[in-house]
Amino acid sequence: MIRLLSAAFAVALLVATPALAHNGVIHLGPINISVPFTRATLPNAPVGGGFLTIENTGTEADRLISATSTVAGDTQIHEMKMEGDVMKMRQLTDGIEIPAGETVELAPGGLHIMFLDLNQPFVEGETVTVTLTFEKAGTVDVPLPVMAAAADGPAEHAGH
Amino acid sequence: MAALKTVRIGLWVAVVALGLTAAAAAVMLRQQQPAEGGFGKGVYSLVDQNGATLDQSMFVGQPTALFFGFTHCPEVCPTTLAEMTGWFEALGDEGKDLKAYFVSVDPERDTPAVLREYVSWVSDRITGITGTPEEIDKIAKAWGVHYERIPLEGADYTMDHTASVFLLDAKGEFQGTIAYREDSAVALGKLRNLLAKS
Ligand SMILES: [Cu+2]
Helix, strand or coil: HHHHHHHHHHHHCCCCCCCEEEEEEEEEEEEEEEEEECCHHHCCCCEECCCCCCCCCCCCCCCEEEEECEEEEEEEEEEEEECCCEEEEEECCEEECCCCEEEECCCCCCEEEEEEEEECCCCCEEEEEEEEEEEECCCEEEEEEECCCCCCCCHCCCCC | CCCHHHEEEEHHHHHHHHHHHHHHHHHHHHHHHHHHHHCCCCCCEEEEECCEEECCCCCCCEEEEEEEECCCCCCHHHHHHHHHHHHHHHHHHCCCCCCEEEEECCCCCCCHHHHHHHHHCCCEEEEECCCCCCHHHHHHCCCCCCCEECCCCCCCEEEEEECCCCCCCCCCCCCEEECCCCCCHHHHCCCCHHHHHH
8 A cells, every 4th residue: 555655656746648539548658548437416415436448558567546636525446346235335445457458447336436525516518537547657637528327338338 | 660761751741842832932933023023114213304204104105115325325326316217207107106215324424404405306206314323223124224334545434235225015015126227127017016016
């Protein structure tokens, strides 16, 4: 945890790499980020979830070590799962490993960025920005379009 | 010798009889519990989103969809509430008698005022319920609902909780569940069954 924190601070000191995006994919070195979205929050709901797909085209494993955002008092990396009929959610303090050549999905029902203590509700049609820091690839701003409250994916993927 | 044998047999008979009585008592106890209480049965004193007092009679008189959750829930609760909206829309007039309750398992943060806006988003068909931690514990235990406070970094916490929707007939009797993210056609089928029975 200490090691990860110091790595996070070291990387955060560097200027966030400008995102090179085309076809909806954000490139950060060997890391490709796609299908980003979040969901509209219910009135008074103080939390929101952020979802996106991370592909590591490189030959070395990387790790998503932190997420920050100005839209929330705190932003964390979480895992949700169903154990029987019980919903369990856990904070991943060590972040998420993105193995070389593999794709990791942060999607409803599983891994997600957790926005806590929201400064304002997430409104469908708007966009919120999350800043992701990878251990090796560095830091990037990712805009998340706000979809409907129970959306399973961003607009272009809805209905598939 | 014969007398001793008789005593021994007599003792054994007594032991067996005692054992049988204990077994019968155990069976009776086990059968009595549901008769006295039953799944979901109990005496609760809770408050709704407007601060009005509610008790166990809230489940009597109409079919009910009952859900336990909390407003700090990132996914399961908003998704389920959104799906409930879909059910109400799909059922239309057919579902006019159906009521839905959202019972908070996080009563410390979910005050009636917080719940009011949260559930109002769904429709006036769903009532938000909270109460003292003791009363919430009673209704959760009655329905076999698991909930547990899990600390997060900082002072924040989240709640593990049972994510199924309970279906109750007009007598308040348990009729089944809708699982989290159950296929909407299957969920609607279950609701139509419930409405037909009620
Ligand atoms: Cu929940």
